Amino acid sequence: MSAKHQTREYQRNAKVIRARVRVSHKRQQPVPCWRGGGPIMPGQPYDVGHLPGARASALHELAPEHRHATPGCCRGNRAHGGAEGAAITNAKHRPKTVTGPATSWPI
Numbered sequence: 001m002s003a004k005h006q007t008r009e010y011q012r013n014a015k016v017i018r019a020r021v022r023v024s025h026k027r028q029q030p031v032p033c034w035r036g037g038g039p040i041m042p043g044q045p046y047d048v049g050h051l052p053g054a055r056a057s058a059l060h061e062l063a064p065e066h067r068h069a070t071p072g073c074c075r076g077n078r079a080h081g082g083a084e085g086a087a088i089t090n091a092k093h094r095p096k097t098v099t100g101p102a103t104s105w106p107i
Contacts, residue, residue, distance in 0.1 A: 007056075013057055045067040
């Protein structure tokens, strides 16, 4: 979990989003996944995700999305977050360039 998920603002606003989803699911109504637009059905695992361009965790920057890959909708919040984390890590590991003269090895 990243630092932005541990802020008081995120914790408070994620609670609000979860309460809204709970109300809809209690009425047996699905809620839309913001990432793919497909329905999140009652009982289906979901996460509270950050909308594109979100700079913080304000209520208008959060929405429910599928937790895992859902056919016809999206690959899921966890996979998306993993890919973003991998991209950040991989960007730190650039190939090393050789600065000295090339060496020929006799065969």
